Amino acid sequence: MNIGRTVALARTMLVETQRAPGTLPGAFALFLATPLLMLLLGTDAGGIQWLARDLPAEGLRLMLPLGAIVGAAFLIRPAMARGWSVLPARRAEWFVGSALAGTVVLALCAVLIAAGAGLAAILADSTSLGRARIATSIETEGVRERPPLPDGTAWADPRYDESLLLSLGALEGDRVEGTLEYSVAWTRERAPARDVPLRITLLAGDASRDLNLTVESRGRVRFAGANPGGELALRVTPIDPVLLVGTKPAHLRVEVARESVLWSLLSLAFLGFAAAVLCFSATLCVRALSTSATAALTGLLLLATLTMLPGLAPAGRMVQDRRQAVEGVKSEGVLFQSLEALGSGLPELLPTVTFDEWLAGRVVPSTAWGDGLIRLALGLALLPAGALVFRLRQIAK
Amino acid sequence: MPAVEITGLGKTFRDFFGRRRVRALDGLSLSLDKGQVFGLLGPNGSGKSTTFKIAVGLIRPDEGSVSILGHRPGTMNARKALGFLPEDSTLLPFLNARETLRLHGALAGLTRADSTRKADELLERVGLKDAATRRVKGFSKGMQRRLGVACVLIGDPEVFILDEPTSGLDPLGAVQMKELIAELRGRGKAILISSHLLGELENVCDRVAFLNHGKLLAQGTLEELLRETETHELRVKAHTAEGVAALEALAREKGMEIARSGPPLRSLESLYLKMLGDGKQP
Numbered sequence: 203m204n205i206g207r208t209v210a211l212a213r214t215m216l217v218e219t220q221r222a223p224g225t226l227p228g229a230f231a232l233f234l235a236t237p238l239l240m241l242l243l244g245t246d247a248g249g250i251q252w253l254a255r256d257l258p259a260e261g262l263r264l265m266l267p268l269g270a271i272v273g274a275a276f277l278i279r280p281a282m283a284r285g286w287s288v289l290p291a292r293r294a295e296w297f298v299g300s301a302l303a304g305t306v307v308l309a310l311c312a313v314l315i316a317a318g319a320g321l322a323a324i325l326a327d328s329t330s331l332g333r334a335r336i337a338t339s340i341e342t343e344g345v346r347e348r349p350p351l352p353d354g355t356a357w358a359d360p361r362y363d364e365s366l367l368l369s370l371g372a373l374e375g376d377r378v379e380g381t382l383e384y385s386v387a388w389t390r391e392r393a394p395a396r397d398v399p400l401r402i403t404l405l406a407g408d409a410s411r412d413l414n415l416t417v418e419s420r421g422r423v424r425f426a427g428a429n430p431g432g433e434l435a436l437r438v439t440p441i442d443p444v445l446l447v448g449t450k451p452a453h454l455r456v457e458v459a460r461e462s463v464l465w466s467l468l469s470l471a472f473l474g475f476a477a478a479v480l481c482f483s484a485t486l487c488v489r490a491l492s493t494s495a496t497a498a499l500t501g502l503l504l505l506a507t508l509t510m511l512p513g514l515a516p517a518g519r520m521v522q523d524r525r526q527a528v529e530g531v532k533s534e535g536v537l538f539q540s541l542e543a544l545g546s547g548l549p550e551l552l553p554t555v556t557f558d559e560w561l562a563g564r565v566v567p568s569t570a571w572g573d574g575l576i577r578l579a580l581g582l583a584l585l586p587a588g589a590l591v592f593r594l595r596q597i598a599k
Numbered sequence: 600m601p602a603v604e605i606t607g608l609g610k611t612f613r614d615f616f617g618r619r620r621v622r623a624l625d626g627l628s629l630s631l632d633k634g635q636v637f638g639l640l641g642p643n644g645s646g647k648s649t650t651f652k653i654a655v656g657l658i659r660p661d662e663g664s665v666s667i668l669g670h671r672p673g674t675m676n677a678r679k680a681l682g683f684l685p686e687d688s689t690l691l692p693f694l695n696a697r698e699t700l701r702l703h704g705a706l707a708g709l710t711r712a713d714s715t716r717k718a719d720e721l722l723e724r725v726g727l728k729d730a731a732t733r734r735v736k737g738f739s740k741g742m743q744r745r746l747g748v749a750c751v752l753i754g755d756p757e758v759f760i761l762d763e764p765t766s767g768l769d770p771l772g773a774v775q776m777k778e779l780i781a782e783l784r785g786r787g788k789a790i791l792i793s794s795h796l797l798g799e800l801e802n803v804c805d806r807v808a809f810l811n812h813g814k815l816l817a818q819g820t821l822e823e824l825l826r827e828t829e830t831h832e833l834r835v836k837a838h839t840a841e842g843v844a845a846l847e848a849l850a851r852e853k854g855m856e857i858a859r860s861g862p863p864l865r866s867l868e869s870l871y872l873k874m875l876g877d878g879k880q881p
Contacts, residue, residue: 210705214691214698221693221734292675596658 203295203589211299212306219307232314235261237322244326248419251563254326258319258467259557262312262474264509267551270308270478271501274485277304278592294589301486301585308478316471323463339369340451343437354450357387358440365439366447367405368454373434378404379426380456381418382438387446398423399442406430410437455564466560469570476574477552479581481505487588491595508551551577600669602758602789603631603654609662610649610813623649624813626663631789631806633757636780638800639793641810647793648686649813651760654791655683667758679707682756686763688747692736696727696746699735700753707754714753721749726775740767748776759783759790765799777803798866801825830858 219225236257244250278300340356342348343365350356358364370378386399402413402425413427413436425436436454440447485501492500556570608627612620624646631637639647652658654665656673670677690699697718704714722728725745735743744767751759764780765773780790780803794800800807801821808818817824835843843860850857 207706210702214694214702217698218691218693292678597652 203292203298207292208295208299208302211296212302215300215303216306219303229310229314232261232311233318233321236315236318237325240322240326247326250326254319254322255561255563257322258315259470259560261315261319262470263477263552263557266308266311266315266474266478267481267505268502269311270304270482271485271505272498273304273307274482275489275495275498275501278486278489292593293595294593297486297490297589297592298585301483301588304482304486305479305582308482309475312471312475312478315474316467319467320464323467340449341367343367350450354452355385355448356450357446357448358438359446360440360443361389365437366449368436368438368449368451370434370436370456372432373429373456376429377426378413378429378434378456379424380454381422381424382436382449382455383422383453384438384447384449385421387448389444389446391444394442394445396442396445399440399445400447401439401441403437403439404430405435405437406432452562455562466566469566469568469574470556470560473552473556473570473574473577476576476578476581480551480577480584481581483581483584483588487584487591490588490592505551508549601630601666602633602635602668603629603637603791604666605629605650605654605663606665607663608650608653608660608665610646610653610658610660622813624653624660627810627813627815628663629808629815629818631758631791633789634784634787635806636784636790636792636804638804638807639791639810640797640800640807641793644812645810646813647810648762650810651683651685651762651791651793654760655681679754680757682751682754682759684747684751684759684761684764686766688743688750690735690738690743690746690750693734695732695734696722696738696749697731699746700749703750703753709753717753718749721752724752725749726772741769741772744768745772748779757788759788759792761790761792763794764792765794765796773799834863 236254239257240250240253244253278297340350340354342350342356342358348357356366358366382402384400386394388394398415398417400423402415402423403410404413404427409430411427411430413425416424416426418424438447438449481501481504484504485497488500489497553570553573556566556573560566606628608624609622610624611622614620621644627646627650629637639650641647649658653660654667654672656677665672667677668680670680691702694702697715700718700721701711701714704717705711707714709717719728719731722731725748727742727745727749730738730742735746738746744764748764751761761780765776768776777799780792783790784805792800792804804821806818806820807824809816833846835846847857847860
């Protein structure tokens with residue numbers, strides 16, 4: 203395969219895309235969709251902030267791969283009428299050139315969505331998007347000192363003077379601010395007496411100081427106070443005698459530097475782009491040997507498989523695990539279960555946890571880049587197979 | 600070595616289940632040398648386009664073989680040796696004429712400077728110099744056809760396959776195309792051509808072949824195929840009424856039957872060219 207010819211074809215495809223009538227409006231739509239929808243649909247500050255996180259997440263998680271599938275299904279037309287003009291080049295070069303141009307377009311789309319999300323973040327008070335969960339552990343202090351439950355939730359019972367200790371480590375900045383989501387369990391002994399059933403104390407070495415609390419919503423409080431420096435921890439103490447308070451490290455958010463918004467957006471954009479490239483390449487490979495409609499359907503099936511099956515599988519697995527625990531019976535290898543196990547074993551198109559972190563207002567973990575690279579490499583690795591199939595295909599019409 | 604050699608070519612198109620749908624080619628054999636123009640004639644569905652598609656490597660034959668200057672169709676050497684102008688030339692719509700030619704130059708292995716120079720030369724050659732920076736999307740069918748021809752020429756291939764080359768061209772364009780074909784023949788290029796307009800083929804082809812239902816009915820030089828043994832034509836250039844009358848009388852006296860006598864009819868094409876000149880604006 204000649205690189206010069208492949209690049210010439212890719213460059214030409216990009217010029218064609220750039221000059222197509224729908225390109226400029228499409229680019230504006232991608233950039234402005236998040237801020238516009240956020241302003242149109244958001245009714246309160248919380249809603250606006252949620253939309254500022256949710257819209258780009260859905261755009262990168264679902265819309266971009268979907269667009270990649272549809273685009274790939276119609277990008278190359280293995281017809282003589284379209285292909286004759288590149289006859290001096292090998293058909294494989296035509297295929298790879300088109301795929302590279304499509305990849306560049308997908309990257310630009312991801313950047314535009316991320317840029318729109320950045321604009322939305324500015325409009326929606328970006329500090330709320332720059333939170334990080336940084337609690338490293340949680341433990342129960344008090345008479346019984348029970349370990350957290352398997353799901354990570356730890357409970358503190360006021361009747362036993364228990365409290366929860368969340369380790370934060372060292373924090374930069376002058377202030378410690380953030381939110382804590384909690385659950386309550388009522389002992390039914392009498393009616394609850396307090397609106398906020400807990401007190402949050404900041405511990406720094408031997409010193410301790412209660413933090414100011416503001417109720418944000420049911421089960422969520424905002425805390426703020428000065429940062430004394432050093433290793434920090436939060437003690438959550440239930441103060442209503444009839445309400446047990448429970449939480450887990452994932453429900454603690456501490457605001458960190460604003461730059462993390464940009465970093466998170468870039469991470470998400472890269473991850474979404476990589477997933478879109480994977481869908482794009484897979485659809486192109488099918489397109490190399492079939493009609494556009496078949497290619498689009500196959501791509502959609504792939505998308506559904508990689509996004510839905512792993513999401514569905516844990517429910518089935520939970521049932522199996524419970525039965526195993528209660529009855530001591532090993533699951534039978536029936537076909538459905540085997541298929542479900544196979545489905546749950548498939549790698550997800552996008553690691554859900556990354557987007558969950560973003561949606562929860564926390565910094566996207568840096569593993570997103572590694573995950574993205576794997577998917578991007580997989581997508582690009584599919585191209586030679588597609589090029590080979592496209593080369594061998596007969597073009598009768 | 601022949602420029603194009605087709606031997607026992609057979610192709611059957613089948614449906615999804617592998618059932619035989621149509622026998623497009625059945626044992627076609629023909630040969631084309633350098634400096635020759637070969638015309639393929641036949642009705643729709645006779646196998647002309649299938650032959651071309653096999654020759655350019657778009658489809659594979661079931662039987663037989665095709666050789667382009669000794670190379671198998673679809674290989675890089677065969678591609679370099681071949682210039683193909685299909686009947687429906689779909690060009691990239693948002694490139695302009697010069698960019699289109701430069702792309703083809705790059706695909707043909709020319710340097711950027713060479714492809715730019717050759718693009719400008721060819722645009723002038725096919726009458727599109729004034730439209731060099733216009734996007735192809737706005738071109739008429741005839742202009743697209745001219746640009747398609749320029750695309751074929753930019754790589755300077757040795758073998759040309761032209762499917763309905765004058766389709767969509769005005770009479771002047773058709774004449775220029777025929778002149779171009781004649782010039783290419785003069786430069787030793789081999790040209791395989793198909794057209795529904797038989798008069799065009801008659802003017803430019805050295806050899807023709809007739810195809811029907813994928814089978815070769817006849818092939819040969821134009822003179823071999825067109826010679827009529829039952830009639831005889833005598834053309835007199837400087838004539839007088841008495842002389843013509845004397846010739847007719849002599850012919851009758853010798854027992855010959857005169858089918859037609861009178862001034863010859865010129866072709867519509869020559870009348871068009873005489874009336875509209877070279878098509879340039881005054």
